[in-house]
Each structure stands twice: as structure tokens, then as C-alpha cells.
Amino acid sequence: MIELKDVSKIYKLGGEEINALDHVNLKVDKGDFIAIVGPSGSGKSTLANVIGGLDIPDSGEVLIDEHDISKVNDEILSKYRNKKVGFIFQTFNLQPTYSALENVMVPLVFAGMSWGERKKRALECLKAVGLEDRINHLPNQLSGGQRQRVCIARALVNNPEVIIADEPTGNLDSKKGAEIVDLLKSLNQNAGITLIVITHDLSIAKQAKRVIEIHDGRIK
Amino acid sequence: MKFFDYISFSFKNLARRKARTLLTIIAITIGSLSVILMVSLLTGIRQSLVDMLQEMDAFSLVTVTRDPDAVDNGGSIITSGNGDTTNGKKLDDAAFNTLKKLNNVADATPIGGGIWMDTMKLEGQNKKMWASLISYQPDTSVFQMPLEAGRKLKNDDMDKIVVGGRFVKTYGYANNPQDLIGKRIVFNMKMGGNAPDWGPLPEKPPMNADKEWWEAHNDDVHEITAEIVGIAKNSAMDDNQNYINIAWAQKLMTQVRWESSECKNNNGPCEQIMQLVKDDQFTKNGYGSIILKANDTKNLGSIADAVSGLGYGVSTAQDMMDEINNIFAGIGIILGVIGGISLFVAAIGIINTMVMATFERTREIGVMRACGATRATIRHLFTFEAAMLGFWGGLFGLGLSYLIGKVGTQIADKYATDIPIPVDQVAQFPWWLVTGVVAFTTLIGLMSGLGPAIRAARLNPVDALRYE
Numbered sequence: 001m002i003e004l005k006d007v008s009k010i011y012k013l014g015g016e017e018i019n020a021l022d023h024v025n026l027k028v029d030k031g032d033f034i035a036i037v038g039p040s041g042s043g044k045s046t047l048a049n050v051i052g053g054l055d056i057p058d059s060g061e062v063l064i065d066e067h068d069i070s071k072v073n074d075e076i077l078s079k080y081r082n083k084k085v086g087f088i089f090q091t092f093n094l095q096p097t098y099s100a101l102e103n104v105m106v107p108l109v110f111a112g113m114s115w116g117e118r119k120k121r122a123l124e125c126l127k128a129v130g131l132e133d134r135i136n137h138l139p140n141q142l143s144g145g146q147r148q149r150v151c152i153a154r155a156l157v158n159n160p161e162v163i164i165a166d167e168p169t170g171n172l173d174s175k176k177g178a179e180i181v182d183l184l185k186s187l188n189q190n191a192g193i194t195l196i197v198i199t200h201d202l203s204i205a206k207q208a209k210r211v212i213e214i215h216d217g218r219i220k
Numbered sequence: 221m222k223f224f225d226y227i228s229f230s231f232k233n234l235a236r237r238k239a240r241t242l243l244t245i246i247a248i249t250i251g252s253l254s255v256i257l258m259v260s261l262l263t264g265i266r267q268s269l270v271d272m273l274q275e276m277d278a279f280s281l282v283t284v285t286r287d288p289d290a291v292d293n294g295g296s297i298i299t300s301g302n303g304d305t306t307n308g309k310k311l312d313d314a315a316f317n318t319l320k321k322l323n324n325v326a327d328a329t330p331i332g333g334g335i336w337m338d339t340m341k342l343e344g345q346n347k348k349m350w351a352s353l354i355s356y357q358p359d360t361s362v363f364q365m366p367l368e369a370g371r372k373l374k375n376d377d378m379d380k381i382v383v384g385g386r387f388v389k390t391y392g393y394a395n396n397p398q399d400l401i402g403k404r405i406v407f408n409m410k411m412g413g414n415a416p417d418w419g420p421l422p423e424k425p426p427m428n429a430d431k432e433w434w435e436a437h438n439d440d441v442h443e444i445t446a447e448i449v450g451i452a453k454n455s456a457m458d459d460n461q462n463y464i465n466i467a468w469a470q471k472l473m474t475q476v477r478w479e480s481s482e483c484k485n486n487n488g489p490c491e492q493i494m495q496l497v498k499d500d501q502f503t504k505n506g507y508g509s510i511i512l513k514a515n516d517t518k519n520l521g522s523i524a525d526a527v528s529g530l531g532y533g534v535s536t537a538q539d540m541m542d543e544i545n546n547i548f549a550g551i552g553i554i555l556g557v558i559g560g561i562s563l564f565v566a567a568i569g570i571i572n573t574m575v576m577a578t579f580e581r582t583r584e585i586g587v588m589r590a591c592g593a594t595r596a597t598i599r600h601l602f603t604f605e606a607a608m609l610g611f612w613g614g615l616f617g618l619g620l621s622y623l624i625g626k627v628g629t630q631i632a633d634k635y636a637t638d639i640p641i642p643v644d645q646v647a648q649f650p651w652w653l654v655t656g657v658v659a660f661t662t663l664i665g666l667m668s669g670l671g672p673a674i675r676a677a678r679l680n681p682v683d684a685l686r687y688e
Contacts, residue, residue: 054590054681074595082592093587093685097236107591109225154591 002028002051002162002194007060007070009046009217020046021057022217030161033188033195035208043217044198045166051196052164053081082110086155086193088184090167092147094139094154100126101135104153111158125153129183145176152183162194163187169201181207221597230605233577241609244566244573248613249620251566252661255559256621256653262555264648266548270541277364277513278537282523284319284510285533286311309531310506319510322526324519329360330507332469340462342391343404343445349390353381354461355469362513365463369398370450378468379418381405382450385459397451407444409472413437417474417498418444424494425478444472473501563664566613570668574606578676585676586684599677606669607662614661618654625649 009021020043028034028051036044049055050062053069056077062070069080081087094103104122113121126135129149139147148168155163165184169177181204188195197204205211213220234241273279287308309315311330320328332355339348356363358373365372365382373382383400393400413434415422419442425433452463479497512527514520520536527534578585585598593601 049682052590054685078589078592078594078597081590087590089587089685093583093590095584095587097232106588109229110221110588110592110594110597112222115224158592 001030001063001065002026003061003063003066004047004050005061005063007050007057007062009043009050009055009057011046019043019217021050024060024217024219026212026219028194028196030194031188031192032210033185033208034197034210034212035205036196036198036212036214037200037202037205038214042214044214046217047214048164048166048196048198051162052085052087053077054087078110082107083158084161086152086158086160086163088148088151088155088163088165088168090170092139092144092151092171094147094150096139099136099138100131100142100150100153103139103150104157107154107158121157122153125156126150128156129153143176144172145179148172148176148180149183152180152187156187160193162196165195165197167198167200169199169204177201177204221593221600226600226604227608229601230608233581233605234608237577240573240576244569244609245613245616247566247569248563248610248661248665249616251559251563252614252617252657253621253624254562255556256617256649256657257624258555258559259552259653260621260625260648262548262552263650263653266544267648269544273537273540277362278540280514280517280520281362281537282512282514282520282527283535284311284512284527285535286506286509287533308533311508311510311532312503312506315532316507316510318530319512319527319532322512322523324515324523325512326515327361327513329357329362329511330466330502331356331509331511332466332473332502332507337407337444338410338441339408340387341406342387342400343406345391347390349387350460352461353464353469355464355466356511358465360513362511366453368451368453370401370448372450373463373465375465375467377449377465378471379444379446380449380465380468381446382452382463383448384452384461384463387462388451400448400451403448405446405448407446409442409444410439411442411475413440414475414477414499415440415442416444417471417476418468421496422477470500470502475499475501563661566661567664567668570606570609570665571671573609574602574669574672575675577605578602578672581676582679582684582687585679586681586687589679589681589684595677598679599673602673602676603666603669606673607666610661610663610665610668611658613665614658617661618649618657622649 004024004026007021007024007026008019011018011020018041022043024047026047036047038044046055050057050070053062057070060070061068064080064084069077072080095106098106101119101122104125105118108118108121123132123135126132129152131146131149131153134142134146137146139150142150148171152163155165163184168184169180172180184195184197185207187193195208197208199205285308313330316328316330319325337350337353340350341348357375358377359375367382368385368388370382373380383405387405388394388397388400391400409416413422422440423437425437446464452459452461476496476498478494480494512523514523520538524534524536588598588601
């Protein structure tokens with residue numbers, strides 16, 4: 001379970017202070033599917049990053065299974081990202097010189113898994129996203145939808161408890177986008193993975209169990 | 221992250237920018253090449269000098285010269301002092317006997333050094349060469365003169381010679397020196413109207429010989445032949461030296477001439493009586509030097525002290541070693557600075573490459589952090605990559621300098637026969653140089669990569685992921 005208590009984060013942008021998160025309180029249950037919506041610059045990405053352990057709040061507590069990750073060292077935080085969180089990006093962020101398989105294997109490298117196990121696990125995940133016949137393709141040999149599937153496989157590979165998807169369909173057409181959302185939904189329903197999706201797309205938000213609207217760093 | 225992963229990551233990343241990686245490595249290669257060639261050349265030359273001294277058993281020898289103020293006269297252990305100075309105490313037989321009886325002296329030999337012949341050639345050949353002769357007592361154990369072929373000199377050898385490597389090379393016997401054994405050498409010797417005490421006597425001047433007759437005989441050339449009995453093994457220096465028995469040298473150095481006696485008949489016309497006079501240089505001026513052999517290397521100092529106490533000049537191989545070490549330390553510093561500068565430039569190249577790499581891969585760093593890489597992992601990754609640049613540069617430099625050393629040695633062997641250094645010994649690659657250079661360039665790479673790597677590790681993952 002994820003619990004945010006009185007979390008604040010202030011960015012300085014050109015001498016101006018922006019309240020990205022303003023005393024936010026939030027609880028996300030295990031297996032939940034929440035959509036975070038709001039205008040640009042409202043702080044929805046910051047909220048997701050704080051939950052994912054990529055960003056550290058200025059104040060407040062971020063409790064993951066009752067452990068506060070807002071004050072731990074880099075090693076523990078990195079381990080948390082590695083073991084418990086999977087990130088999916090709008091721009092995929094795949095390594096252009098690595099094959100689909102190698103891209104999926106990256107988190108396993110940092111987990112210190114042996115090469116044989118890495119390959120086995122990465123193949124399983126690529127199969128789960130329906131790309132078993134594309135494992136040796138480079139990202140530029142894949143379509144946008146396929147790239148996002150590789151990204152999902154990479155997020156899945158360490159058996160995370162949470163998947164954080166920041167505009168996962170932003171760079172895809174509506175048909176491909178719907179397929180990706182279906183895939184994410186099935187992971188949430190079948191594997192019980194907590195799903196946090198940041199989106200502009202109301203059709204996605206409608207499918208979530210809970211919608212959180214955020215304005216100027218505050219949850220409405 | 222496992223060690224193998226660091227290797228595989230850095231390989232993949234370096235392979236992404238092949239041209240840039242190659243150029244950076246070339247810079248390090250050149251830097252390490254210059255360092256290796258300089259060091260190996262220095263080591264090789266120094267080593268061959270030391271080998272030569274050791275081969276001659278020089279570390280148990282004390283060279284006694286007559287002049288205590290000219291201790292270091294620049295000559296090698298056996299050529300130093302040729303009796304042409306009149307300072308100091310004469311090194312005659314009496315001196316020899318005194319010195320030989322000093323404590324801890326195992327053996328001794330007088331040396332008649334630096335006998336220069338006008339020319340020297342292999343009989344039947346036209347090519348002439350300069351050469352000097354060293355003479356010593358053959359039955360002595362002072363010299364451990366290693367031979368390439370033939371035998372050592374014996375006490376009753378008169379017109380016998382052991383020739384040096386230069387002679388062998390000059391007449392093209394480098395590959396089959398044993399074929400020279402038994403052949404004869406012809407020396408030309410001018411003694412200004414005198415003759416050596418070997419071979420025919422000088423022409424007896426006619427009664428009342430005039431100036432013209434004397435002048436005509438001033439340039440008389442005496443042809444002396446000697447049989448080659450041995451070939452001295454090539455040593456780093458002195459391959460121009462040839463060796464003869466000191467008894468024969470004494471005869472060659474003895475000037476024989478006709479002199480007219482005083483007029484005896486004071487009343488009548490003066491009737492000159494011509495008589496032969498022999499002028500023994502060794503008796504008159506003493507030997508060039510005397511070499512003492514210590515019964516143990518550790519007694520070298522006490523013998524040297526005793527000799528200088530007697531008022532003679534003295535030098536030991538240790539003096540030479542000190543000198544050699546001094547010279548080479550000086551050269552080493554200069555060459556080290558040159559090599560250091562080129563490696564410094566190469567290090568800047570690595571820094572540049574790594575800084576560019578961290579900028580190019582900012583987003584990738586963000587992704588790796590999101591996937592669970594710690595700051596330390598990112599830092600290690602970039603440092604490792606930079607160290608790899610240094611490692612490969614050092615390795616290529618090593619391979620290249622080995623090749624250059626091989627080719628250079630072959631070329632030098634062919635064309636540089638005049639350099640009194642056996643080139644096959646130059647350009648050495650001792651294990652400490654091989655491992656040292658690669659370790660050093662790797663360290664340079666590592667240190668150059670440290671700055672950019674720390675910068676990469678400090679990046680905020682959120683900013684890194686947004687980086688365009």
C-alpha cells in the first residue's frame with residue numbers, strides 16, 4: 001500500500017517558485033488502478049515521480065508498505081525503483097542500440113541477476129506483451145505500439161508491485177493507444193499490479209477505478 | 221551489477237561512437253608509445269652496459285692507474301690509462317708486485333692499453349680499419365673474457381690475436397665467426413724511423429747519413445701479421461677492441477733504432493760506430509694500468525682504499541655503475557617529461573570524450589536510474605568506460621612499440637654496424653614495463669573519467685529523463 005502524508009515539493013523556475021505538490025495526502029491500495037488527470041504543470045508528473053521514488057519531496061512522508069522512502073539513501077531508493085516499480089514513458093525511452101530483448105534486460109542487470117536468468121525472464125515478459133517474434137529487433141525497426149510494448153515488458157520484468165505510466169498513449173494513434181491500455185488493464189486485473197496512469201485522455205481515465213484530479217499541486 | 225556487465229556495457233557504448241573512440245584511443249596509443257619506446261630503449265642500453273660489465277666480471281675488478289687525480293678518465297675498465305701521462309707513480313713491475321700482494325687481491329694483470337695501429341686488415345682483403353689493441357697477461361684469471369669462437373690467449377702466444385666484434389662484422393663474418401680462426405691479420409705500424417722489436421731490424425743508416433736519408437726513412441711502414449686464435453663475444457661496448465699477449469705487446473712497443481756512438485778518435489776524422497738501441501716503453505713509462513681482482517666483491521672497497529693509499533689512481537665498476545645510473549636517471553627524467561606531456565594531452569582527449577558521452581546519454585542515464593541504477597552504478601559505468609579507453613590505448617601502444625622495436629632492431633642491425641652497441645639487446649620489454657604501462661594508461665583513463673562520471677551520477681533522474 002502506498003500512502004502520501006502531507007507531501008510538498010517546490011520547484012524553482014526562473015526565480016519563481018512553483019508548488020508542484022502542495023500538502024498532498026493520498027492512499028493507493030494494492031491492486032488499485034488510478035488515473036491522475038490535470039492540466040500541464042499541475043504537478044501530476046511530480047506526484048507520480050514521488051510515488052515511484054524518482055523524486056524526493058521537500059517535506060512529508062511517502063510510505064510504501066509503511067516504510068518512508070522520502071528519507072532513505074540512494075541505494076535503498078534505487079533498490080525500491082528496481083524491485084517494486086515499473087516505469088512506462090510517453091517517449092518510450094528505449095536504448096536505440098539495444099535489441100528489444102536487451103532493452104527489457106536492463107533492470108535485471110541492476111538487480112544483479114545472472115545472464116541466463118535475465119534472458120529467460122526477459123523472454124517471458126516479451127511473450128506476455130506479444131512480441132516474442134521481435135526480440136532481436138532494434139527500436140527503430142519496431143512500430144510505436146510495439147515500442148511501447150517493449151517498454152511495458154521492461155517495466156514488468158522485475159515483477160513490480162506498481163506500474164507508473166506517464167502518458168503511455170501520448171505518442172500513439174487511438175487504436176494502438178487502446179491496445180496499450182487494454183494490456184495495462186489486464187496486468188492490473190490478472191497480476192494484481194497497482195496501476196497509476198497519468199493521462200490527458202478522458203477515455204482512459206474513465207476506465208480507472210479511481211480518478212485523481214490535480215490542480216496547482218493540490219488534489220481536488 | 222556484475223563486473224562482466226561493466227565490460228559489456230562499456231564495449232557497447234564505446235562501439236556506438238567508433239570514430240570518436242578510435243581517435244581517443246589513438247591519442248593514448250601515441251602517448252604510451254612514446255613512453256614505452258623511451259623507457260625500453262633506455263632500459264635496453266643500460267642493461268647491455270651492465271651485462272657487459274657483469275660478463276667481464278667487472279664487479280670484482282679494481283683498475284689501478286698511475287695518476288690519482290685522473291681517477292675517472294672516461295675509459296672503460298680495461299682501456300683506461302694508456303701510460304701516456306707522466307703524473308703520478310709509474311706502474312712498473314715493482315708496482316705490479318706490490319699491488320698483487322695487497323690484502324684480498326686474488327689475481328692481477330698489467331694492461332698495455334691503447335696500442336693504436338695505423339691500419340689493420342684481414343689478410344687478402346683491401347678494406348682497412350682502425351683498431352686498437354689491449355694487451356694483458358694471458359695466464360691471469362682477472363678477465364672472464366667470453367669467446368664467440370676459438371680459444372683464449374696463452375702465455376707463450378706471440379703473434380696471436382683475439383679479435384672483437386667490430387672486426388668480425390667489418391669483414392662479413394658475423395654469421396660464421398669460427399671461419400676467421402686461423403686467418404691472419406696485417407697491421408701497418410709507423411714508428412718514425414724506428415722499428416718494433418718484432419720482425420726485421422731497421423735499415424742500418426749509411427756512414428754519415430744525411431738529413432734526406434733520415435727523412436726518407438721516417439715514414440717507414442712496418443708490416444706485422446698476427447694469427448686470429450679467438451673471437452671475443454660481442455659486448456655492449458669495446459667491440460672495437462682486440463686482445464694480444466702483453467709479452468708480445470712489449471716487443472711491439474719496444475722501439476729499436478740505430479744510434480751513432482760518440483766520436484772516439486779525437487785526432488783523425490770522426491768515425492761513427494752505429495749501434496742498435498732498444499727502448500722498452502713499458503719499462504720506461506710503465507704499464508697503462510694494472511687490474512686487480514678481488515677475492516670477493518664485497519672487498520672491492522677496501523682494495524680500492526689501499527690502492528689510493530699507495531698514491532695511485534683507482535676506479536671500480538661501481539664507479540662506472542654510479543656514473544651510468546646518474547646519466548640514465550638524467551635522460552630518464554627528460555624523456556619522462558616528454559612522455560608525460562603526450563599522455564597529459566591524451567588524458568584531456570579522454571575527458572573530452574567522456575564529457576560528450578555524458579551529455580549525449582543524459583536521457584539514458586535517467587532511464588537507467590528509473591530502472592534501479594544507483595548513483596554509484598552510473599559513476600562506475602562511466603569511469604569504467606574511460607578506464608577502458610586508457611587500457612586499450614596502452615595495449616595498442618605496447619603492441620605497436622613492440623613491432624617498432626622488432627623492425628627497428630632489424631634495420632639497425634643491417635645499417636648501424638658502426639654503433640658500438642649490439643642492437644639486438646636494445647628496446648627491451650621487461651614485464652614491469654608491459655604491465656606498468658597498461659596499468660598506468662588505464663589509471664589515466666580512470667582518473668580522466670572520474671570528473672564526467674561524477675557529473676553523470678549527480679544528475680537528477682527526473683531532469684535527465686526530460687533532457688532533450
